[in-house]
Amino acid sequence: MSRVGQRILLVEDDDRLAAMVADYLGEAGFRVVIAPDGAAATRSAAGADFDAVILDLMLPDADGLDLCRAIRTRSNVPLLMLTARGDPLDRVVGLELGADDYLPKPFEPRELLARLRAILRRRGVTAVSEVLRFGRLEIDKGSREVRVDGQRRTLTGQQFALLLALAERAGRVLSREALLDVTKGETLEDFDRSIDVQISRLRAAIEDDPKRPRRILTLRGAGYVFAKEQDR
Amino acid sequence: MFLRRLHLQFYIAIVGTLVAFLVCGAVVWHYFSAPRGAIWGIESATGLAATLLMEPGDGGRDGEIAVALGRQLHAHVVLLDATGTPRISTGRVPDMSREETRERGWVFTQEGPVFTRTLADGRRLIVYPLRRFLMHGLHMGLVLIGIAVTLALLTYPISRGIAARLERLREGVQQFGGGNLAARVAVEGRDEVAALATSFNESAHRIEQLVSSHQLLLAHCSHELRTPLARIRMAMEKLPAADSPAGAELVRNIAELDALIGEMLLSSRLDATRGLERTETIDLLALCAEEASWFDREVTGEALSVRGEPWMLRCLVRNLLENARIHGGGATTVFIERVRDTARLSVEDGGPGVAEVDRERIFEPFQRATSSGGATGAGLGLSIVRQIARAHGGAVAYEACAAGGSRFIVTLPLA
Numbered sequence: 001m002s003r004v005g006q007r008i009l010l011v012e013d014d015d016r017l018a019a020m021v022a023d024y025l026g027e028a029g030f031r032v033v034i035a036p037d038g039a040a041a042t043r044s045a046a047g048a049d050f051d052a053v054i055l056d057l058m059l060p061d062a063d064g065l066d067l068c069r070a071i072r073t074r075s076n077v078p079l080l081m082l083t084a085r086g087d088p089l090d091r092v093v094g095l096e097l098g099a100d101d102y103l104p105k106p107f108e109p110r111e112l113l114a115r116l117r118a119i120l121r122r123r124g125v126t127a128v129s130e131v132l133r134f135g136r137l138e139i140d141k142g143s144r145e146v147r148v149d150g151q152r153r154t155l156t157g158q159q160f161a162l163l164l165a166l167a168e169r170a171g172r173v174l175s176r177e178a179l180l181d182v183t184k185g186e187t188l189e190d191f192d193r194s195i196d197v198q199i200s201r202l203r204a205a206i207e208d209d210p211k212r213p214r215r216i217l218t219l220r221g222a223g224y225v226f227a228k229e230q231d232r
Numbered sequence: 233m234f235l236r237r238l239h240l241q242f243y244i245a246i247v248g249t250l251v252a253f254l255v256c257g258a259v260v261w262h263y264f265s266a267p268r269g270a271i272w273g274i275e276s277a278t279g280l281a282a283t284l285l286m287e288p289g290d291g292g293r294d295g296e297i298a299v300a301l302g303r304q305l306h307a308h309v310v311l312l313d314a315t316g317t318p319r320i321s322t323g324r325v326p327d328m329s330r331e332e333t334r335e336r337g338w339v340f341t342q343e344g345p346v347f348t349r350t351l352a353d354g355r356r357l358i359v360y361p362l363r364r365f366l367m368h369g370l371h372m373g374l375v376l377i378g379i380a381v382t383l384a385l386l387t388y389p390i391s392r393g394i395a396a397r398l399e400r401l402r403e404g405v406q407q408f409g410g411g412n413l414a415a416r417v418a419v420e421g422r423d424e425v426a427a428l429a430t431s432f433n434e435s436a437h438r439i440e441q442l443v444s445s446h447q448l449l450l451a452h453c454s455h456e457l458r459t460p461l462a463r464i465r466m467a468m469e470k471l472p473a474a475d476s477p478a479g480a481e482l483v484r485n486i487a488e489l490d491a492l493i494g495e496m497l498l499s500s501r502l503d504a505t506r507g508l509e510r511t512e513t514i515d516l517l518a519l520c521a522e523e524a525s526w527f528d529r530e531v532t533g534e535a536l537s538v539r540g541e542p543w544m545l546r547c548l549v550r551n552l553l554e555n556a557r558i559h560g561g562g563a564t565t566v567f568i569e570r571v572r573d574t575a576r577l578s579v580e581d582g583g584p585g586v587a588e589v590d591r592e593r594i595f596e597p598f599q600r601a602t603s604s605g606g607a608t609g610a611g612l613g614l615s616i617v618r619q620i621a622r623a624h625g626g627a628v629a630y631e632a633c634a635a636g637g638s639r640f641i642v643t644l645p646l647a
Contacts (some may be wrong), residue, residue, distance in 0.1 A: 020467065170514055
């Protein structure tokens with residue numbers, strides 16, 4: 001997946017953790033440069049081209065959010081925030097300041113790797129097309145592609161239209177009638193099968209376990225809801 | 233306000249009003265009231281003149297008597313004949329109705345108080361002072377009441393000025409108490425109210441500093457605790473037996489510690505009464521369905537909108553479901569309904585329920601029902617539920633289910 005030798009700047013004040021992360025990422029084929037504080041990070045970021053930056057928000061000499069903003073004003077390098085504060089507000093602010101993703105400490109090493117690869121891949125695409133992201137699920141409106149963990153899932157045109165209708169209204173309850181209304185405009189063929197059948201096929205395509213759906217949820221008597229927060 | 237002391241301001245306002253009233257009253261009394269002697273003098277002199285007028289003689293003396301009477305009394309004198317036509321007059325004839333002229337004694341006319349006396353032959357002698365006065369007790373009372381009302385109106389702004397600053401101070405204190413720790417009050421004047429405002433501002437500043445340093449301390453604690461957790465987790469990747477049951481137990485404990493740190497942070501954040509920061513309109517049914525899906529539970533009820541911070545409400549629902557899972561063998565019903573202008577979320581479980589004595593205690597931090605035995609859990613879950621509900625202007629309550637389980641009811645105001 002990742003080109004061998006991609007350069008990562010790891011801004012982390014805890015040297016033992018930084019060493020372990022560098023070691024782990026090194027095994028995965030990355031070349032990692034560690035910056036223990038804000039000043040070193042600024043120097044390193046200015047001196048060399050990195051393919052991605054992993055940034056701890058809590059540094060001894062600087063506020064990670066300021067650093068994030070500073071890096072963002074200079075370059076479009078993929079940026080993954082790492083923080084122990086865990087206040088969901090930090091995450092919102094961080095993403096607003098231009099971070100591409102966010103991972104709270106303590107993290108699963110494999111998740112760090114997956115997210116790092118995801119932001120690197122996204123930069124590779126530099127999507128002009130609009131992409132909806134829900135945790136590990138990506139819905140690419142331009143290419144009409146759906147990916148889970150970066151892997152393409154095949155959907156029919158109808159299914160994609162239905163998924164898009166759901167995803168664009170994530171976090172809201174949609175009745176079957178409302179779904180029929182919004183999807184009719186999207187497809188030329190009419191729905192010969194009921195919405196429920198389409199939903200169960202969609203689930204088979206994008207849910208990790210279609211029997212225990214986490215993304216498209218049924219609300220008895222009310223309709224369906226697309227989960228807004230699939231990130232955990 | 234140039235007076236330094238509040239009690240002096242009050243004192244001077246009271247004394248000043250009293251003095252002003254007395255001065256005005258005395259002036260009115262002096263210029264408009266009739267001295268008792270003058271009234272008596274008019275009455276007796278007029279009686280004497282009436283006797284003189286009845287003495288036999290030519291009509292020429294009547295005029296002399298009237299003029300002399302007027303001069304002596306500083307009054308106008310009018311003599312009416314029996315038909316009511318003026319015969320002798322030293323001034324204007326007061327405009328009196330027929331009825332009034334028949335009376336004997338004092339009558340009030342446009343010319344002021346007028347004294348009349350009917351002679352034995354039907355003629356009437358009318359006397360009224362050159363200088364008008366108010367003699368009627370009611371008139372005098374009305375004038376004094378008028379003065380009092382005027383003074384009351386004039387002194388209102390003074391008391392308002394004193395009280396308005398107290399009112400502004402109260403508003404500031406209320407804002408602060410409501411959670412706006414940055415609220416300060418303006419210091420006006422140099423009296424006790426100003427001193428109070430200054431000391432309030434100082435206390436508020438200290439409290440704000442304490443709370444923010446407390447928050448900072450917690451944030452650092454969180455960092456200090458979570459970094460070793462992250463190291464443990466990283467180190468486990470190196471272990472050959474990471475996938476063994478012992479490894480899984482380690483991972484679970486890391487997650488539990490992490491959750492506990494998160495709950496303590498959240499609880500202290502809610503305690504600091506900073507209030508809600510990024511609210512949006514939330515479809516409560518959809519949000520509950522999402523959270524419930526992680527517990528493999530379904531939600532029923534109405535799609536209702538509430539206003540709040542999504543992640544907090546998620547945390548609330550998650551904690552209720554987690555509580556049901558730990559203490560009640562999992563939620564049996566998650567139901568949303570509209571009750572008047574609130575959204576009502578009920579989470580029921582099929583567990584043993586909570587004893588009567590513990591029903592309030594379970595919402596306290598680190599308190600759990602005495603009957604829950606060895607059940608696990610940090611003991612912050614339900615207290616956080618209550619904190620979040622209150623932060624959103626709602627409440628949480630416990631109810632016993634008819635079937636024996638617990639029912640937790642959260643009410644939130646509709647958006």
